[in-house]
Amino acid sequence: MATTTAALPDALGHFGPYGGRYVPEILVAPLDQLEAAYRQAQADPAFQAELDDLSQRFAGRPTPLYHAKRLSRHLGGADIYLKREDLLHTGAHKINNCLGQGLLVSRMGKKRIIAETGAGQHGVATAAACALFGFECIVYMGEEDMRRQSPNVFRMRLMGAEVVGVDAGSRTLKDAISEAMRDWVANFETTHYLLGSALGPHPYPMMVRDFHAVIGREARQQFQELTGGLPDILLACVGGGSNSIGLFHRFLGDESVKMVGVEAGGRGQALGDHAARFSGGSPGVLHGTYSYLLQDDDGQIALTHSVSAGLDYATVGPEHSWLHDQGRAEYVSCSDEDAVEAVKLLSRMEGIIPALESAHAVAEAVRRAPAAKGQKFLVNLSGRGDKDIGIFRETLPDLG
Amino acid sequence: MNRIDATFARLKQQQTRGLIAYITAGDPSPDRTVELILALEAGGADLIELGVPFSDPIADGPVIQKAGERALRAGTTVAKILDMIRELRRSSEIALIVFSYLNPILRYGFERFAKDAAQAGADGALLTDLNVEEAGPYLEQMRKYSLHPVFLVSQTTPPDRLRVLSQSSAGFVYLVSRAGVTGERDRVSDQAVRLIEKARRVTDLPLAVGFGLSRPEHMRALAPYADGVVVGSAFMRVVEQNLQAPDLADKMRDLAAALKAGLKVSE
Ligand SMILES: Cc1ncc(COP(=O)(O)O)c(C=O)c1O
Numbered sequence: 185m186a187t188t189t190a191a192l193p194d195a196l197g198h199f200g201p202y203g204g205r206y207v208p209e210i211l212v213a214p215l216d217q218l219e220a221a222y223r224q225a226q227a228d229p230a231f232q233a234e235l236d237d238l239s240q241r242f243a244g245r246p247t248p249l250y251h252a253k254r255l256s257r258h259l260g261g262a263d264i265y266l267k268r269e270d271l272l273h274t275g276a277h278k279i280n281n282c283l284g285q286g287l288l289v290s291r292m293g294k295k296r297i298i299a300e301t302g303a304g305q306h307g308v309a310t311a312a313a314c315a316l317f318g319f320e321c322i323v324y325m326g327e328e329d330m331r332r333q334s335p336n337v338f339r340m341r342l343m344g345a346e347v348v349g350v351d352a353g354s355r356t357l358k359d360a361i362s363e364a365m366r367d368w369v370a371n372f373e374t375t376h377y378l379l380g381s382a383l384g385p386h387p388y389p390m391m392v393r394d395f396h397a398v399i400g401r402e403a404r405q406q407f408q409e410l411t412g413g414l415p416d417i418l419l420a421c422v423g424g425g426s427n428s429i430g431l432f433h434r435f436l437g438d439e440s441v442k443m444v445g446v447e448a449g450g451r452g453q454a455l456g457d458h459a460a461r462f463s464g465g466s467p468g469v470l471h472g473t474y475s476y477l478l479q480d481d482d483g484q485i486a487l488t489h490s491v492s493a494g495l496d497y498a499t500v501g502p503e504h505s506w507l508h509d510q511g512r513a514e515y516v517s518c519s520d521e522d523a524v525e526a527v528k529l530l531s532r533m534e535g536i537i538p539a540l541e542s543a544h545a546v547a548e549a550v551r552r553a554p555a556a557k558g559q560k561f562l563v564n565l566s567g568r569g570d571k572d573i574g575i576f577r578e579t580l581p582d583l584g
Numbered sequence: 585m586n587r588i589d590a591t592f593a594r595l596k597q598q599q600t601r602g603l604i605a606y607i608t609a610g611d612p613s614p615d616r617t618v619e620l621i622l623a624l625e626a627g628g629a630d631l632i633e634l635g636v637p638f639s640d641p642i643a644d645g646p647v648i649q650k651a652g653e654r655a656l657r658a659g660t661t662v663a664k665i666l667d668m669i670r671e672l673r674r675s676s677e678i679a680l681i682v683f684s685y686l687n688p689i690l691r692y693g694f695e696r697f698a699k700d701a702a703q704a705g706a707d708g709a710l711l712t713d714l715n716v717e718e719a720g721p722y723l724e725q726m727r728k729y730s731l732h733p734v735f736l737v738s739q740t741t742p743p744d745r746l747r748v749l750s751q752s753s754a755g756f757v758y759l760v761s762r763a764g765v766t767g768e769r770d771r772v773s774d775q776a777v778r779l780i781e782k783a784r785r786v787t788d789l790p791l792a793v794g795f796g797l798s799r800p801e802h803m804r805a806l807a808p809y810a811d812g813v814v815v816g817s818a819f820m821r822v823v824e825q826n827l828q829a830p831d832l833a834d835k836m837r838d839l840a841a842a843l844k845a846g847l848k849v850s851e
Pocket of ligand 1 (some may be wrong): 277278302303304305306380381382421422423424425426427428493494495539541542566567568
């Protein structure tokens with residue numbers, strides 16, 4: 185099973201029943217064109233060499249694998265290792281995908297890039313890649329997210345991107361994606377949609393995963409070098425699912441390695457109060473893909489809530505739905521409160537301020553560690569917390 | 585005979601093109617929809633596309649987005665829309681397809697939808713984001729209950745795919761006349777006539793053109809080529825501007841009549 189899972193998706197972009205393509209007819213041909221360009225680039229050693237070079241010199245790969253000894257000792261159980269994607273240029277794993285797609289687009293000859301962003305990390309990484317490649321850059325962002333992640337709005341603008349606020353729905357990531365898709369439907373001839381997670385219509389879930397798979401490839405080798413073996417459990421937060429699938433993918437064939445995806449548990453279990461698609465949702469179609477989805481009884485998409493803008497989304501990348509149903513990965517959720525606690529703990533114990541998204545994975549490691557003496561956890565620290573300073577100020581007023 | 589087929593046969597005899605009127609079901613409220621459809625029919629509409637409101641309408645511009653928001657706020661659901669069709673059938677035989685994003689229909693269930701829609705008196709359906717590759721289970725149920733599935737074709741659709749889409753359609757094929765979301769535009773896109781000609785070479789089904797069309801001169805420009813013209817945002821703008829107006833239905837009827845007048849073919 186493990187090897188067949190690694191070979192997915194099929195030719196139409198399916199991971200078991202999930203994934204595929206559900207888009208306005210006018211986008212079918214542009215998606216076909218994108219897929220063809222991607223497959224060609226994938227088969228071209230020069231493309232990979234150029235991407236490796238940029239990843240190294242521009243983005244700062246490889247990122248370290250770090251043994252969080254004080255945190256591990258404090259928890260008194262499992263040994264916790266952090267994959268430091270937070271140290272990448274622009275502050276999160278998102279740059280891996282932006283460099284990959286950016287390089288691809290420079291081959292396809294399009295000059296205008298659109299993107300959506302939730303936490304702003306994908307928007308910032310897109311803006312950086314567009315500056316690097318000389319593309320025009322438009323980023324759609326929900327107005328609520330512009331407010332709560334305002335440092336990133338400024339960073340995008342500083343790098344020359346136009347940030348367009350979206351005032352619809354809950355004014356968060358879902359609404360930004362809808363608006364980006366509307367732009368693409370009108371401008372596909374000149375424009376590439378640089379989708380920021382492993383979701384949406386085929387080929388995005390496959391392509392975005394492949395660009396992030398470097399996380400797991402590096403981590404697996406580093407882990408063996410550092411410890412002489414493999415981790416017992418991988419932990420990563422799951423918004424759309426890109427940093428998690430990037431970490432998981434290289435390990436799918438390692439049957440001893442458990443995988444845990446952590447979703448946003450938000451402020452409660454009622455529909456609208458969280459973004460836990462696996463415990464609170466059911467399969468459906470949103471934004472071009474068939475996957476677990478938070479929806480009401482009439483098939484209308486539910487509103488979501490999370491303290492973390494990057495996890496605050498109604499559906500999840502289709503490969504995760506498949507891994508979930510196969511039992512290959514386990515999906516749990518972590519509350520807003522526990523995520524903020526994990527930010528505090530990691531900051532004090534290790535001098536590392538994680539992004540609120542990544543803190544969800546840290547929180548789950550913290551929860552499990554005391555009862556897991558002798559085990560090794562590998563946590564993907566997908567991003568740093570600089571962007572969240574405003575939220576920390578609101579949630580941790582005692583710090584001034 | 586399916587009402588859609590009968591309608592296009594009649595139009596051919598009458599030397600006129602079909603006015604296909606889209607309206608979002610439940611806007612301004614579920615109890616007004618039947619009245620508005622009857623007004624459109626009185627004005628000369630030949631076929632109704634009854635839109636299911638959806639929370640995330642990625643192919644729609646602001647006018648239909650807002651219509652959907654109002655309809656959802658007013659409590660519109662697939663089940664209520666089927667009730668509207670049942671009520672309509674007490675006084676009208678106008679051809680009608682249900683026009684929806686996939687997820688509300690998926691949630692309702694393909695089999696249950698096809699069965700209930702046929703029983704209510706719908707004649708077909710169009711699901712904007714259901715691509716033909718994924719449509720097998722849907723098509724099976726549509727055929728089982730003798731409903732016409734209609735697919736969209738766009739300017740980017742290559743000829744071999746156009747063939748598959750028209751073979752999977754019944755009643756008519758819907759040609760998207762331009763890139764972009766729904767909404768009124770000043771001019772008919774150059775793509776529209778080219779697309780009609782491209783489709784004629786591949787299929788004998790009637791061809792309807794839509795997206796961006798809103799004025800009598802647009803109807804006149806397309807009448808020589810298309811079998812039907814779809815107008816949506818222009819009707820929903822009338823709704824938007826007359827939410828409380830007692831003569832909303834009259835205004836819908838008048839717009840339909842003005843548009844229909846542009847669809848006569850003079851030969
Ligand atoms: C630091 C960080 N981690 C995780 C995510 C969630 O996305 P994904 O699940 O695609 O990794 C985001 C999204 O904005 C992010 O900024």
